[in-house]
Amino acid sequence: MRNTLRAESGVRYLSEEQRADPLFTNSIARAMQVLAAFHHADHPLSLAEIATRAGVDRSAAQRIVHTLRTMGYITRDAEDRGFLPGIRILDHTLDYLRLNPLIQRATPVILELRRNVRERVDLSLFDGQRVVYAARMQSKRETFYATLVGHSVPTFCSSGGWAILARLEDEAVRAIVDASNRQPFTPRTLTDPEEIMAEVEATRARGYSIAVEQILLGEVAIGVAVTGPQGRPVAAIHVAGSLAEWTAEDFSTRVAPLALEAARAISQI
Amino acid sequence: MRNTLRAESGVRYLSEEQRADPLFTNSIARAMQVLAAFHHADHPLSLAEIATRAGVDRSAAQRIVHTLRTMGYITRDAEDRGFLPGIRILDHTLDYLRLNPLIQRATPVILELRRNVRERVDLSLFDGQRVVYAARMQSKRETFYATLVGHSVPTFCSSGGWAILARLEDEAVRAIVDASNRQPFTPRTLTDPEEIMAEVEATRARGYSIAVEQILLGEVAIGVAVTGPQGRPVAAIHVAGSLAEWTAEDFSTRVAPLALEAARAISQI
DNA sequence: ATTTAGTGTATTGTCAGGCGATACGCTTGC
DNA sequence: GCAAGCGTATCGCCTGACAATACACTAAAT
Structure with missing residues (x-):
């Protein structure tokens, strides 16, 4: 319950708490921020757009997108014009709803x-x-x-x-x-x-x-x-x-x- | 397209490719494996269950669950009996469907x-x-x-x-x-x-x-x-x-x- | 044609920070 | 009452994530 505040805000994470909380794994947070970069998007995003929306630098965006892509959480747009959320997302949706x-x-x-x-x-x-x-x-x-x-x-x-x-x-x-x-x-x-x-x-x-x-x-x-x-x-x-x-x-x-x-x-x- | 094989399999990731692919970030993969631990679950999972299902050790499970929890991707069960996927998942579902x-x-x-x-x-x-x-x-x-x-x-x-x-x-x-x-x-x-x-x-x-x-x-x-x-x-x-x-x-x-x-x-x- | 700004991708040495062993306090059910 | 399980907390080591840089390519703009 105490942690829901950060979650409820809906968009921003990562703060000075990274320093305060030794258990908090920043690289995971960054990865989720990259996925969350799509939250207010209305078109496929380029790597640079993902980087700025997620608040990470180009290199990080590259690595993270690459990783998420090989796992199916991010896909290339059909016309190869940018990145989109991948179908693997729906597996987790089902888990959430089912459980x-x-x-x-x-x-x-x-x-x-x-x-x-x-x-x-x-x-x-x-x-x-x-x-x-x-x-x-x-x-x-x-x-x-x-x-x-x-x-x-x-x-x-x-x-x-x-x-x-x-x-x-x-x-x-x-x-x-x-x-x-x-x-x-x-x-x-x-x-x-x-x-x-x-x-x-x-x-x-x-x-x-x-x-x-x-x-x-x-x-x-x-x-x-x-x-x-x-x-x-x-x-x-x-x-x-x-x-x-x-x-x-x-x-x-x-x-x-x-x-x-x-x-x-x-x-x- | 070439990467979809790993994604299509639906459950297992992480292999010797971690060694082969210098861009692949293992800590992200582990985090997603933890989320995927719920895939065939039919009840709230304990930390130990998450660890074995995700194929990570107890410590890793602890850290990852902690991180995902503070972000809202994992919640505690209502009766405090275990962990469940969190509502934040649905934000990404919407992104996927919308886009x-x-x-x-x-x-x-x-x-x-x-x-x-x-x-x-x-x-x-x-x-x-x-x-x-x-x-x-x-x-x-x-x-x-x-x-x-x-x-x-x-x-x-x-x-x-x-x-x-x-x-x-x-x-x-x-x-x-x-x-x-x-x-x-x-x-x-x-x-x-x-x-x-x-x-x-x-x-x-x-x-x-x-x-x-x-x-x-x-x-x-x-x-x-x-x-x-x-x-x-x-x-x-x-x-x-x-x-x-x-x-x-x-x-x-x-x-x-x-x-x-x-x-x-x-x-x- | 040539530039310029934009894609996505590949490589590499450094040192932050993720890792995992270990210990602790609690509840639950023999 | 003990034992087995739970979730949580701590901490030094050394791996592996990081960011800078370079590159190949496309598409507009000059």
Whole structure:
């Protein structure tokens, strides 16, 4: 738990701790930084780009990329124009998903839920300032991006995030909201901490959250928290529908009871 | 391309090449071996288990796990009983999926296909002796395992694998089939190389494959190859249905034209 | 045509820093 | 109660990762 801060930040690692922590192996950190160089890339990267994004020099990038490439974690682009993450990554994805007990329990339940509500159902995992989609059960129309495992959205403005925050102490909520980079996604995205706190309060009262056009225009989503040991929130179920078909009220009265039931089935204690 | 052999094998790395290749960084390889220690695990691993599975000594395992843990690639189990892959893995999953141009092109197409056929549709990527599921569009009933990205099935006995093999030279097919560990999944799984070659030949003739109960009893699947640059097979679309609802013939006459059309839309050249 | 900036790759001596043996404090289950 | 297992901490040695440098090649820009 104490180490998650570095992990939650999402991008930067390596600091003066390298000096402080004799067990921390820098060459591994550098290798992972090279893999993480792809995080905000939108095209194949050259060796030089990898070097700067990863914060290592050209030589290091060369050696590390070479090593990761012979192992299949990095590949050459099809047209030989740069480097891309390799298929070996997916082996580890599978390990993560398979071995995560929460996902094991949740999968059949949210499939059932999806069958009943016939809208998009997601399971997202709480990871500090963000929630990460781990299972996505798509409905009729979808965008490309929305279908990808590993996609994440901020905790402070997502239905699942609110549901999770509602299960935390006020000060913990505050800490997360304050630490978040509250860039609005739509004109209706709440960014004011007070408004967000009020929304969290409303979520506490009714037991689930209702997010209207927080991430995507035209979308209403309801979120329900999933709890783990000691009743702590560890994940959330989202159900998302279109405002072209539903009012927010109709949507929540129809979907919320089913989602709450599903969350209870997955939660521990 | 020359390096893929080591990657394709899927599990073992590190050999005498460490001596031969001055650019290959062993400490990175060891770190990735530690992550790969989870590949066939079915429970949280202890440090000692990680050490033996990764083929490193206890001290190395300690240091590497410590490093990967502070970065979020490995976590402690919820009940503190062992180590598990960490959520940071999913960040790289997203990078892989996002940046893979094939998956970018394929996603909307197979969503559309799924909508039309109303059966399970998968996109799997060719990776030597196996094909790896990269996108799964589930239908009504599903098992847990079947829904996971990163899951792979052998090339030699899957509908998608046959479709891919049909686009390769006979000798390349032979090489893959011979190199495969041909453990049958069901009593009907084809394991005899000659029978497999015949199936590949039939697939060439009709343009798509029909796999009846090769992986799962009660399941029929049709496979269509997706080609990349120079017309080489890089992936396959699978559509799977239940033998309780369909005969193999009815299923393929209904589904194959749509799947072929989808594959053409994704393929290059 | 010739330059220039950019690729990716190959080589090498030096010395940081990763290595692994060993010891410790804890929990768990005979 | 002991023993076996767990995860953690320490530390001197010497390997092997490091960074500087050079090179072959391509593709724009002069």
